[in-house]
Amino acid sequence: MDEVLYWKALNLALDAEMEADESVFVLGEDVGLYGGSYRVTEGLYAKYGEWRVRDTPISEGSFTGLGVGAALVGMRPVVEIMTINFSLLALDAIVNMAAKVPFMSGGQFPMPLVVRMPGGVAKQLAAQHSQRLEQMYMNVPGLRVAVPSTPQDAWWQLRQAIRSDEPIVLLEHELLYFSKGPLDVEAKAPPMHRAQVRRDGEDLTLVTYSRMVDLSLRAAERLAEEGISVEVVDLRSLRPIDWESCARSIAKTHHLLVVEEDSRFAGAGAEIAAELAERCFFELDAPPRRHGGEELPIPYNGTLESRCIPSVSSIAGAARALLGGKQPGETP
Amino acid sequence: MERETKVSMLYDMLLARAFEERAAREYTQGNIAGFLHLYPGEEAVAVGVLHAAEPSDYVVSTYREHVHALVRGIPPDAVMAELFGKRDGCSRGMGGSMHLFDRERRFMGGYAIVGETYPVTLGIAYAVAMRELPEAVICFFGDGAVNQGTFHESLNMAALWKLPILFVCENNHYQIGTEIHRHSAVAEVYKRACGYRIPARRVNGMDVLAVYQATQDALRHIREGTGPQFLEFETYRFRGHSMADPGTYRPKMEVQAYESTEDPVVVAIEETLQHYPTPEQIAAAGPDSIARMTTHMNDGGLLSAQELDRLKARAEEIVERAVEFARRSPEPTMEEARAALECNRGAEVLL
Numbered sequence: 001m002d003e004v005l006y007w008k009a010l011n012l013a014l015d016a017e018m019e020a021d022e023s024v025f026v027l028g029e030d031v032g033l034y035g036g037s038y039r040v041t042e043g044l045y046a047k048y049g050e051w052r053v054r055d056t057p058i059s060e061g062s063f064t065g066l067g068v069g070a071a072l073v074g075m076r077p078v079v080e081i082m083t084i085n086f087s088l089l090a091l092d093a094i095v096n097m098a099a100k101v102p103f104m105s106g107g108q109f110p111m112p113l114v115v116r117m118p119g120g121v122a123k124q125l126a127a128q129h130s131q132r133l134e135q136m137y138m139n140v141p142g143l144r145v146a147v148p149s150t151p152q153d154a155w156w157q158l159r160q161a162i163r164s165d166e167p168i169v170l171l172e173h174e175l176l177y178f179s180k181g182p183l184d185v186e187a188k189a190p191p192m193h194r195a196q197v198r199r200d201g202e203d204l205t206l207v208t209y210s211r212m213v214d215l216s217l218r219a220a221e222r223l224a225e226e227g228i229s230v231e232v233v234d235l236r237s238l239r240p241i242d243w244e245s246c247a248r249s250i251a252k253t254h255h256l257l258v259v260e261e262d263s264r265f266a267g268a269g270a271e272i273a274a275e276l277a278e279r280c281f282f283e284l285d286a287p288p289r290r291h292g293g294e295e296l297p298i299p300y301n302g303t304l305e306s307r308c309i310p311s312v313s314s315i316a317g318a319a320r321a322l323l324g325g326k327q328p329g330e331t332p
Numbered sequence: 333m334e335r336e337t338k339v340s341m342l343y344d345m346l347l348a349r350a351f352e353e354r355a356a357r358e359y360t361q362g363n364i365a366g367f368l369h370l371y372p373g374e375e376a377v378a379v380g381v382l383h384a385a386e387p388s389d390y391v392v393s394t395y396r397e398h399v400h401a402l403v404r405g406i407p408p409d410a411v412m413a414e415l416f417g418k419r420d421g422c423s424r425g426m427g428g429s430m431h432l433f434d435r436e437r438r439f440m441g442g443y444a445i446v447g448e449t450y451p452v453t454l455g456i457a458y459a460v461a462m463r464e465l466p467e468a469v470i471c472f473f474g475d476g477a478v479n480q481g482t483f484h485e486s487l488n489m490a491a492l493w494k495l496p497i498l499f500v501c502e503n504n505h506y507q508i509g510t511e512i513h514r515h516s517a518v519a520e521v522y523k524r525a526c527g528y529r530i531p532a533r534r535v536n537g538m539d540v541l542a543v544y545q546a547t548q549d550a551l552r553h554i555r556e557g558t559g560p561q562f563l564e565f566e567t568y569r570f571r572g573h574s575m576a577d578p579g580t581y582r583p584k585m586e587v588q589a590y591e592s593t594e595d596p597v598v599v600a601i602e603e604t605l606q607h608y609p610t611p612e613q614i615a616a617a618g619p620d621s622i623a624r625m626t627t628h629m630n631d632g633g634l635l636s637a638q639e640l641d642r643l644k645a646r647a648e649e650i651v652e653r654a655v656e657f658a659r660r661s662p663e664p665t666m667e668e669a670r671a672a673l674e675c676n677r678g679a680e681v682l683l
Contacts, residue, residue, distance in 0.1 A: 059486075
């Protein structure tokens with residue numbers, strides 16, 4: 001099987017869908033002539049022309065809203081927002097419009113809109129460019145939120161998102177764009193929002209998503225050497241969430257650790273831990289725990305930056321502490 | 333212009349006035365809830381613009397959109413039922429007064445966050461241009477909406493890509509309770525379009541014939557493929573911003589002058605005016621659009637007093653029937669609400 005970079009998988013997905021359906025078009029800042037800030041739209045401008053690969057002015061609110069309007073009349077816009085931090089300027093289009101119009105029209109209009117954006121802590125981009133903010137979109141009925149962590153999922157989930165008639169936010173990650181993984185373009189896609197067990201284990205269920213999947217797998221490897229068997233569940237989606245897959249794993253391990261990159265307070269992990277505690281209370285041998293980022297805007301300084309988000313060793317530490325009955329913050 | 337068109341426009345204005353005054357009554361009786369923004373005073377704009385448009389053109393409107401919807405041809409029954417929150421409303425009771433939609437009539441919705449109509453319009457027009465269709469998209473907004481960022485963002489893109497858009501500013505001089513000279517550094521809204529090289533005009537929005545003519549001209553240019561056009565219609569709302577607004581910020585004289593004057597002479601309020609206009613200026617500023625049109629038709633021998641009475645009676649009857657229809661329509665269910673949310677799910681398997 002071919003190994004490809006994550007951005008290339010997204011690029012292939014866009015190309016395949018644009019080829020298959022003339023109503024698919026992409027728009028965003030520097031997606032055309034320049035080829036995309038992270039190369040995701042590379043080559044598409046030359047192939048499909050300016051109307052289908054539209055370079056926009058720096059007007060997130062209105063070009064995302066343009067996507068909403070075009071979707072109302074049956075186009076399949078794929079809006080690229082350069083980073084999730086800028087999507088704060090497009091929240092009205094995403095939350096007040098895309099998620100609401102099909103509903104408040106009484107079900108009259110399609111909304112085949114995809115809004116793609118990377119987020120997360122990359123390499124010293126400082127506080128304004130280092131947020132995840134996924135919990136904002138999770139809290140909106142009418143939206144779907146997918147978080148592909150591998151090139152294979154990037155390929156599958158972007159194509160599924162484009163083909164869906166519902167509005168979908170696709171959260172990518174700056175540090176995943178240049179990660180490599182196998183891609184089988186012929187393989188049959190699983191349902192778009194189904195979670196996947198990335199590593200089997202017996203002692204602890206580790207639920208995570210996006211870039212934290214890779215870190216968690218490496219932590220699990222380290223823990224295996226110590227005789228601790230961790231099952232890693234990649235959610236692949238944050239709305240809806242595949243609770244059944246998580247619950248199945250918890251029924252086996254009786255322990256739950258949620259790992260997220262963004263600051264922990266009222267983050268994605270809070271919802272995940274609360275729901276699974278309600279569902280699996282009698283299966284759990286210990287209180288579920290969350291391991292997430294510090295309650296700080298991300299500092300520019302590289303050493304401090306890496307201290308602010310989970311690392312392989314901090315994840316391993318959190319797992320040991322949970323299994324050892326230690327309180328959060330206690331030395332494992 | 334043919335007599336028939338004029339009669340039809342006058343009738344639509346009468347229907348609009350009757351519908352809105354009745355909605356106000358139903359609101360005070362508790363049959364309509366939430367926010368209710370009424371249109372009396374501004375009828376000439378919706379009626380003139382939409383009569384000049386083709387049925388294949390798209391309409392994107394605001395939260396003060398009952399009359400846009402009615403003139404577009406959405407049955408008064410369905411509009412009133414939506415105001416009542418009932419199942420037979422044009423948005424199945426899920427939208428209410430501020431969110432009327434009708435896909436079939438290309439009525440693309442009432443949007444209740446100020447400044448949303450521009451980007452929605454932009455997207456529809458982008459699709460039209462991409463498919464090289466002859467349609468235009470009509471974008472309504474008020475004077476209060478021109479200070480929102482999306483106004484500038486969207487005008488820029490519309491002009492940049494020569495999109496088939498008619499921007500229609502309903503300038504009623506008030507952003508809820510803030511008079512235009514207190515909310516805009518440049519109070520002549522049409523001048524702002526110059527910054528984006530969009531042809532723009534200011535037109536008397538109390539004169540339905542002037543509105544109709546200006547819209548026809550603008551749409552002709554748009555269909556020639558020259559890009560967007562911008563029309564500012566100066567108008568006035570007789571009521572408060574919404575039913576929750578007593579409107580105490582406006583001088584009584586000002587409101588009365590607009591409501592009662594039948595003098596057809598229009599004197600634009602001086603551009604640089606930094607205070608409320610004088611009573612004399614207001615008196616000369618413009619009459620009620622319905623009174624103006626009625627006078628016009630009477631004077632021209634186009635309509636007798638009896639015919640006018642018949643039109644009024646018909647409008648009243650239609651509104652009465654709409655209220656009856658709305659009353660009888662059932663409440664929507666929770667299942668229908670969920671179905672509306674998942675209307676685009678189709679056969680998709682998510683998990």
